[in-house]
Amino acid sequence: MPELPEVQTIINDLNKKVVGEQIVGFWSDWKKNVRPSFVKFKKETIGAKITGARRIGKHIIIDLDNNNSILIHLKMSGHLLYKKFIDDSLQLTERRSFSEAKTSSLRAKAKQSSVIENYFKEKVNRYIHHIFSFESSSTLEFSDLRKFGWLGVVKTDEVEIVKEIKKLGVDALDKNFTLKSFKEILEKKQKSIIGTLLLDQSLIAGIGNIYRSEILFEAGINPKRKTSTLKEKEIERIFKQIKNILKKAVKMRGTSDVDYRDIEGKKGNFQKVLKVYRREKEKCLGCKGLVKREKLGQRSIFYCPRCQK
DNA sequence: AGTTGTGTTGAAGA
């Protein structure tokens, strides 16, 4: 789910709210996605204080004061939730058992308590698989319905050599990603389809399925164009919109089209200004035509065939 | 009730 703007929003909030917290506990019920292992992860993180958070592409990096860093990828359905105040009636173990219960009698029992019922009304609280607890008694919880997300601990000075990070291309909002470097990437990838190229994290890191559609709409470029056919002016338009759309989406705290939430469980705002994403068969906002949905590779792409040439 | 799609990305196959 989260693309660059959502991850950046999480990073900004972590830096505001979680820096200084000391980790005193870590719990997980999906240990196979904890690296290098649940036991080693605990050993390397417990007792340390959080010194800051940063981002590379869609990866979250939480730096600790013991020369270790926690790496997190939220993949499709991951969320980080920071909970300052945990109601006494909602102890961790209790929340866990209700969370696992889903439809059973335990769930029925959960409904008898209005606090717990409210808690589980937010879907994001029903799939918590990893929990950090802090000395202050607040928690950082990793909710992940589809369990694709992972987290791990590495030495801070070895973050860049983790294979997932190492193979990333330049970050889309990094100042080193310039029009010149964009042109060089296109030069090397003459045979690529522009809509597909924008998703390739090994070339440019951070753009996902929502923003590639929005970027190409704003640039007026048909997603199926081969990169070799793009004219100078068109390349400039795409580049400008990559920066423009991503920055605007960060300002608006990301897109909560379906289930993205910030670390307080609140929605972003960019879904209110989406122009083509998930608007198939609706009126194009630039002309009288209809927004089209097609498959590019395995993924849906949304565009206006009239506005995007 | 079975099929299809979902904001990600790695690995396997061609």
Added chain:
DNA sequence: ATCTTCAACACAAC
């Protein structure tokens, strides 16, 4: 190399 398909997983919508 490079592209396509599948798999990880759970759920909602058709």
